[in-house]
Amino acid sequence: MANLKNNFITEDADLLPPSDDRIFKALLTHPNAKQVLIDIISAVIEQKVLDVQIRNNELPAMDIEEKIERFDVNCTIENGDQVNVEMHCEERVETGTIRINFLNKYTYYLTDLHSSQKSKGVRYKDLKRTYQITFSLHTVFSNRKDFVHRFSLRTEDGEQLTDQVNIIIVELSKLYTVEKKPVEALTTFEKWSLFFKYADDPVYRKLINDIIKEKEEIGMAATLLREISQDEHERARIRSRKMYEMDKYSDYHTAVEIGLIKGRKEGITKTSINIARNALAKGMTPEFVRDITGLSLEEIAKL
Secondary structure, three states, X not given: OOOHHHHOOOOOOOOOOOOXXXXXXXXXXXOOOHHHHHHHHHHHHOOOOOOEXXXXXXXXXXXXXXXXXXXXXXXXEOOOOEEEEXXXXXXXXXXXXXXXXXXXXXXXXXXXHHHOOOOOOOOHHHOOOEEEEEEEOOOOOOOOOOOEEEEEEEOOOOOEXXXXXXXXXXXXXXXXXXXXXXXXHOOHHHHHHXXXXXXXXXXXXXXXXXXXXXXXXXXXXXXXXXXXHOOHHHHHHHHHHHHHHHHHHHHHHHHHHHHHHHHHHHOOHHHHHXXXXXHHHOOOOHHHHHHHHOOOHHHHHOO
16 A cells, blocks of 8 residues: 555644535545545445446426525446435434425435436436435434444335445444444455544544554545645635534524513413424424423424
């Protein structure tokens, strides 16, 4: 493994988080990241990929009233199969409207990308498969223990109807058991997941360097991440986003507190119910809603 030491991350390295969607995209679309992307896709779709080509990350809208879809990493592999790789890092998605938006968004991306392939003169049996791969920094399925979930069209008894469209959701929030495994026991998929979540965290630096020692492509990604992290323009964008998120979080909780004070003064349960509904819609957990409204979990479940 050539120049292995050059790939290690030093203790004092100040890296941008690859779990941020902008950094994730910059990393995987870097001109020198082809082998990195090949290795990631191979691990996620569980088949050996030999080549990958980055495509236009924006599908043209067919109507001025349609949404413009901007993908993170839209690519094709050597057999023509289409793969879209995304990182979701901003909003919590466990419950409520945000969770529905999250799932519907990536279902829409998947089906629109699948139907965008050229079909004139092509038999339907010869259409290429499409994969929507979403890494999420937040929990999506609180009722599921595993951190990776694969979905395709199946009958009610589990028989696969077709392998043409596939959604793969990776919950980086659930790596607490994976990170305790010996590095040599980790799968390639697990190693990449740990890298995306912890590469910028000094607490996990030894773990990431041990993974780099085991996996050359992750060492290549670490080197590219160091290069991207030196870009002051990207750093400014990250700072701006964090400030925006902190302001939004602060404004929300201020509004909640004002609403609670008003509700207590007026003695109106309806105020707490409205706050609870709004909090659930924003993706807050039932336990959090209970703490800020005083409603019971049973009452919250009915909402």
